[in-house]
Amino acid sequence: MADATYTGPLGADAPAGKLTTADGKPLKAALNAAQSKARWRAFFLVAPLFLFVLFTFVAPIGQLLYRSVHNPGFTTHTDLSTKVQTPIMVDLRAWFDANPRGTEPDEAAYAALASDLVVLRELKAPGSVGTRINYERSGARSMFTKAARRAEKLEPPFKEAMLDLDEDWADPELWSAMRGASSAYTLNFYYAAVDRTVGIDGSVTQVDAKRQVYVTLFQRTLFLSLLITFLCFVLAYPIAHLLATLPLRYSNLLMIFVLLPFWTSLLVRTTSWMVLLQSQGVVNDALVGTGVLADENRIQMMYNQTGTIVAMVHILLPFMVLPLYSVMRPINPSYVRAARSLGATSWTAFRRIYFPQTVPGIGAGALLVFILAVGYYITPALVGGADGQLISNLIAFHMQKSLNWSLAAALASILLGGVLILYWLYDRLVGIDNLKLG
Amino acid sequence: MALPTHASTLERVWHYTYLVICGLIFLFLIAPILIVIPLSFNAEPYFTFTEKMLKLDPTGYSSRWYDLLLTFGMNAPDAPRDGSWWADAWSNAAWIGAAKNSVIIGFFSTLLATVLGTIAALGLSRPEMPYRRAIMAILISPMIVPIIITATGLFFFYSATGLANSYVGIIMAHATLGIPFVIITVTATLVGFDHSLTRAAANLGANPTTTFFKITMPLILPGVISGALFAFVTSFDEVVVVLFVAAHDQQTIPRQMWNGIREQISPAILSVATILVIISILLLTTVELLRRRSERLRGISPG
Numbered sequence: 001m002a003d004a005t006y007t008g009p010l011g012a013d014a015p016a017g018k019l020t021t022a023d024g025k026p027l028k029a030a031l032n033a034a035q036s037k038a039r040w041r042a043f044f045l046v047a048p049l050f051l052f053v054l055f056t057f058v059a060p061i062g063q064l065l066y067r068s069v070h071n072p073g074f075t076t077h078t079d080l081s082t083k084v085q086t087p088i089m090v091d092l093r094a095w096f097d098a099n100p101r102g103t104e105p106d107e108a109a110y111a112a113l114a115s116d117l118v119v120l121r122e123l124k125a126p127g128s129v130g131t132r133i134n135y136e137r138s139g140a141r142s143m144f145t146k147a148a149r150r151a152e153k154l155e156p157p158f159k160e161a162m163l164d165l166d167e168d169w170a171d172p173e174l175w176s177a178m179r180g181a182s183s184a185y186t187l188n189f190y191y192a193a194v195d196r197t198v199g200i201d202g203s204v205t206q207v208d209a210k211r212q213v214y215v216t217l218f219q220r221t222l223f224l225s226l227l228i229t230f231l232c233f234v235l236a237y238p239i240a241h242l243l244a245t246l247p248l249r250y251s252n253l254l255m256i257f258v259l260l261p262f263w264t265s266l267l268v269r270t271t272s273w274m275v276l277l278q279s280q281g282v283v284n285d286a287l288v289g290t291g292v293l294a295d296e297n298r299i300q301m302m303y304n305q306t307g308t309i310v311a312m313v314h315i316l317l318p319f320m321v322l323p324l325y326s327v328m329r330p331i332n333p334s335y336v337r338a339a340r341s342l343g344a345t346s347w348t349a350f351r352r353i354y355f356p357q358t359v360p361g362i363g364a365g366a367l368l369v370f371i372l373a374v375g376y377y378i379t380p381a382l383v384g385g386a387d388g389q390l391i392s393n394l395i396a397f398h399m400q401k402s403l404n405w406s407l408a409a410a411l412a413s414i415l416l417g418g419v420l421i422l423y424w425l426y427d428r429l430v431g432i433d434n435l436k437l438g
Numbered sequence: 439m440a441l442p443t444h445a446s447t448l449e450r451v452w453h454y455t456y457l458v459i460c461g462l463i464f465l466f467l468i469a470p471i472l473i474v475i476p477l478s479f480n481a482e483p484y485f486t487f488t489e490k491m492l493k494l495d496p497t498g499y500s501s502r503w504y505d506l507l508l509t510f511g512m513n514a515p516d517a518p519r520d521g522s523w524w525a526d527a528w529s530n531a532a533w534i535g536a537a538k539n540s541v542i543i544g545f546f547s548t549l550l551a552t553v554l555g556t557i558a559a560l561g562l563s564r565p566e567m568p569y570r571r572a573i574m575a576i577l578i579s580p581m582i583v584p585i586i587i588t589a590t591g592l593f594f595f596y597s598a599t600g601l602a603n604s605y606v607g608i609i610m611a612h613a614t615l616g617i618p619f620v621i622i623t624v625t626a627t628l629v630g631f632d633h634s635l636t637r638a639a640a641n642l643g644a645n646p647t648t649t650f651f652k653i654t655m656p657l658i659l660p661g662v663i664s665g666a667l668f669a670f671v672t673s674f675d676e677v678v679v680v681l682f683v684a685a686h687d688q689q690t691i692p693r694q695m696w697n698g699i700r701e702q703i704s705p706a707i708l709s710v711a712t713i714l715v716i717i718s719i720l721l722l723t724t725v726e727l728l729r730r731r732s733e734r735l736r737g738i739s740p741g
Contacts (some may be wrong), residue, residue, distance in 0.1 A: 035566060038564070038566045039567070039568055041561075041564075042561040042562075042564040042567040042568075043561065043568060044561070045557050045558060045560050045561025045562075046558045046561035046562055046567065046573060048554055048557065048558070049555060050558070050573060050576070050577070052550075052554055052610075052613075052614070052617075053576065053580070053617065055610075056611060057579070057580050057588065057591075058576070059595055060588070060591030060592045060594065060595035060596075061583070061588075061591045062591075063594040063595045063598065064591035064594055067594055235463050235466070238460050238463060239460050239463050242457075242460045252726075254464065256722070257464045257467050257468045258467060259726075260467075260468065260471060260718065260722055261467050261468070261471060263718040263719075263721055263722045263725075264471050264714070264715055264718045265671075265675040265692065265714045266675055267675065267677065267692050267696065267699070268471070268474070268711040268714050268715060268718075269471065270699075271474065271695070271699060271708070271711050272470035272473060272474050272711065273470055274485075274699070275477060275708065276470055276473065278485055278486075280484070280485065280486060281485055282473060282486050314467065314470060317467060318467075346449055346452075374584070375583070375584020375586065375587065376584070377584065377586045377678060378677065378678065378696075382700070392584055392586040395586050395587075396586055396678075399590055399593065399682070409590065409594075412586065412587045412590050412591075415584060416583065416587050419582065419583060419584060420583075423575070423579065427575055432574055432575060432578050433574070
């Protein structure tokens with residue numbers, strides 16, 4: 001744009017009625033070229049970081065989503081050392097393809113199973129295949145390893161031979177699970193993540209009440225996050241108001257009380273709460289010491305929901321105070337004064353004049369706290385005990401203990417979906433540009 | 439905030455109640471952080487104040503837990519404390535090893551996040567940047583997406599690409615987590631940036647590189663440093679990704695703390711916590727000073 005000069009319409013060599021730059025280009029084209037250059041310049045500044053984040057963040061998330069619908073445990077065996085991939089359960093999968101769901105497994109099916117088991121034994125893979133079926137029908141793993149050990153010695157008729165090994169091989173649930181696993185791409189893990197299962201006839205049904213874990217846990221996560229958000233709001237509002245109305249000199253000092261927790265390690269803050277809330281901890285000792293509580297009535301405040309709630313409110317409180325403060329600071333005090341002088345009581349003036357002006361801050365803070373609370377992991381894991389666990393803890397459990405990675409991926413994908421919706425909402429309502437840190 | 443002279447009794451009572459409530463909330467915020475400091479000097483292996491401590495009896499206090507931080511994991515912790523003892527501590531003590539790892543990972547991930555983040559923030563703050571909002575949303579998302587999801591995704595991705603159990607993998611992951619902070623702080627500094635300064639520099643014959651280092655950089659430096667500190671703290675405090683993608687011998691301070699809290703919880707954890715609290719006080723002070731400097735540079739006067 002810098003080299004665009006006004007030469008027309010009276011410019012000597014310009015065609016009449018057209019604006020051109022000094023070197024005779026039409027002004028419009030020169031402007032477009034300059035703008036496009038500026039766009040590219042901005043784009044190239046962002047590009048390296050964007051590619052980096054695509055690689056270290058977007059690709060892993062993509063991998064996670066892929067894992068949640070793709071589990072080749074019943075279709076492909078990968079040798080850990082050589083990385084050679086071998087298709088497995090070929091005969092049985094062919095039988096599943098040829099026979100519709102609901103077909104009673106016949107001799108051909110058992111023969112296919114037996115021949116596949118021989119292959120599994122050679123590949124040393126019955127354990128991993130059994131584990132894949134075990135996700136949907138418990139006990140399957142040991143059946144597979146046991147059957148594979150004797151697979152070579154099995155004689156026709158295979159049906160009787162297999163049932164001799166274990167009666168359960170005739171279990172329709174097992175066959176249904178194997179059919180479900182016979183395709184590497186499956187939605188079964190999503191069904192499992194919402195306490196549903198694919199029944200023998202192929203319909204999706206709810207699992208029986210005592211095995212329903214995940215929906216309850218999602219509900220608990222939502223409930224606790226809402227509660228924590230609300231408590232954060234209740235605690236943050238008065239101090240944000242105080243900070244916003246004090247002269248800057250004092251409020252900057254008091255702000256340290258908000259910012260120091262913000263800067264302190266999450267683990268340190270969680271540890272402090274463990275120290276405070278333990279049954280032999282500072283709070284209980286103080287209550288016993290002052291005679292409020294008898295020694296044998298120490299309150300159990302940790303390793304339960306109370307612990308999770310208290311510690312998380314403390315940790316997330318600054319995220320509520322800061323947006324509230326930045327909205328409250330510029331509010332002009334003369335509005336409230338005007339309301340008072342027109343006869344409003346201080347409560348009415350607050351309710352009708354002050355509070356409505358702070359609603360954007362409440363929205364921003366509440367949304368941020370809620371988004372962060374829904375995915376919390378460390379604090380519930382350390383102080384939550386059994387009933388203070390959130391959905392993140394279950395994802396970690398399936399990743400590290402039960403090793404059902406596809407189910408973990410499905411749970412994580414559902415959580416991710418929820419968080420992204422909230423994030424989109426936050427961006428629409430507040431704008432990520434307005435995110436402030438200290 | 440001062441109470442007007444015409445305030446009624448009820449308003450007076452409410453005003454002081456309100457101040458007390460605020461005081462209690464501030465106490466709730468700060469007390470848990472400060473309480474670990476005296477407790478870390480406990481002479482007994484308890485997590486509460488002993489009677490001796492309450493009476494301020496010097497024998498109730500000791501620095502044995504700080505000593506344990508040095509000696510834990512050493513070959514010969516009881517040897518006389520000469521040069522070889524310190525060499526032993528430097529190379530074998532578990533906490534010192536964890537601290538070394540944390541600093542190395544923190545340093546490189548901060549460097550990566552700050553350089554990439556600052557350059558990108560310069561682009562993002564230009565009004566002509568195409569798809570600005572969408573790209574910004576993606577770049578900030580590592581801060582919003584629950585850490586467990588990121589860690590799970592990284593675990594799958596790193597096992598597929600061979601980055602698992604490597605320092606490079608952890609550094610890249612931590613840099614990604616720190617980038618949103620750099621972008622937020624640097625773009626915030628650039629909001630008040632007067633672009634006529636760079637135009638003036640160009641007008642006086644400076645090329646874009648010179649303009650950047652002589653004009654832009656000094657002005658946005660406070661924001662860059664705050665962003666870098668945030669990125670460093672994020673890495674220094676990060677445990678979930680390390681648990682998921684790091685090898686067993688790649689201990690960091692938070693990971694060591696995590697293990698300590700879950701397994702053999704001892705006041706040694708509190709002494710680590712105290713050291714970390716002191717570090718965060720120093721960082722907070724630095725950031726606050728930088729913020730004031732930035733405001734002064736940009737002509738916003740503090741009250």
